[in-house]
Amino acid sequence: MRAEMAVIYWDRSKIVWSFEPWSLRLTWYGVFFTVGIFLACLSARYLALSYYGLKDHLSFSKSQLRVALENFFIYSILFIVPGARLAYVIFYGWSFYLQHPEEIIQIWHGGLSSHGGVLGFLLWAAIFSWIYKKKISKLTFLFLTDLCGSVFGIAAFFIRLGNFWNQEIVGTPTSLPWGVVFSDPMQGVQGVPVHPVQLYEGISYLVVSGILYFLSYKRYLHLGKGYVTSIACISVAFIRFFAEYVKSHQGKVLAEDCLLTIGQILSIPLFLFGVALLIICSLKARRHRSHI
Numbered sequence: 476m477r478a479e480m481a482v483i484y485w486d487r488s489k490i491v492w493s494f495e496p497w498s499l500r501l502t503w504y505g506v507f508f509t510v511g512i513f514l515a516c517l518s519a520r521y522l523a524l525s526y527y528g529l530k531d532h533l534s535f536s537k538s539q540l541r542v543a544l545e546n547f548f549i550y551s552i553l554f555i556v557p558g559a560r561l562a563y564v565i566f567y568g569w570s571f572y573l574q575h576p577e578e579i580i581q582i583w584h585g586g587l588s589s590h591g592g593v594l595g596f597l598l599w600a601a602i603f604s605w606i607y608k609k610k611i612s613k614l615t616f617l618f619l620t621d622l623c624g625s626v627f628g629i630a631a632f633f634i635r636l637g638n639f640w641n642q643e644i645v646g647t648p649t650s651l652p653w654g655v656v657f658s659d660p661m662q663g664v665q666g667v668p669v670h671p672v673q674l675y676e677g678i679s680y681l682v683v684s685g686i687l688y689f690l691s692y693k694r695y696l697h698l699g700k701g702y703v704t705s706i707a708c709i710s711v712a713f714i715r716f717f718a719e720y721v722k723s724h725q726g727k728v729l730a731e732d733c734l735l736t737i738g739q740i741l742s743i744p745l746f747l748f749g750v751a752l753l754i755i756c757s758l759k760a761r762r763h764r765s766h767i
Contacts, residue, residue: 558595
């Protein structure tokens with residue numbers, strides 16, 4: 476398979492700006508990560524303030540809600556990033572980090588797990604809803620997860636775009652006409668057309684999130700709490716599970732003959748959580764209708 480078969484030859488610089496005397500670098504991945512999180516937070520705040528019915532609640536003002544949401548998003552980073560890092564250390568590089576523990580905090584060298592980020596976010600949503608349960612009663616755990624489930628695809632898309640730009644989490648070799656040749660891939664084989672799996676994932680997340688955002692925009696109060704969260708979890712787990720089949724990294728786990736990757740194994744609990752939550756929400760909605 477020759478490189479000339481690929482439609483795209485990717486040879487972009489991974490660095491936006493650097494200051495070598497202090498070993499400071501601004502990477503394109505960092506830029507995309509920041510832009511994605513920022514746009515997702517803006518979209519979520521707009522959705523909450525305008526379409527979730529909260530602005531008509533008389534026990535708090537709209538400015539109080541705005542401040543609460545801003546606090547939620549800002550401090551969520553303190554849970555999402557460490558969660559993503561710890562999950563990566565435990566599941567993807569345990570043997571390496573046992574020998575080099577100082578590398579655990581050197582997050583600028585790369586190494587984040589999306590599953591750990593989700594777990595960190597869920598923990599923060601639970602803590603935040605408990606803190607605010609008396610101040611703003613409608614900021615419940617499920618409301619917050621529904622809110623972010625409606626916009627997660629914005630952040631996920633930009634993060635995967637950053638992975639693509641950074642030539643990491645690359646796909647397996649392909650002869651398809653949209654194969655991409657990376658000049659300096661962090662995994663896989665150099666000079667061989669591969670699946671742009673980062674874009675497969677990113678676009679899929681964006682489409683799912685767009686649908687959920689539209690549903691939240693139009694019919695959230697009719698759907699009820701928890702539905703958006705459950706659909707988001709099921710969709711993310713489904714997309715990630717099948718995307719792993721065309722990824723060249725993070726392969727074997729537990730044993731040489733294991734058929735599933737670490738990413739696929741970690742997606743199963745997320746899928747089951749989403750299914751269980753969907754069933755619970757459906758049963759609650761059915762009981763509610765029976766009492767009307």
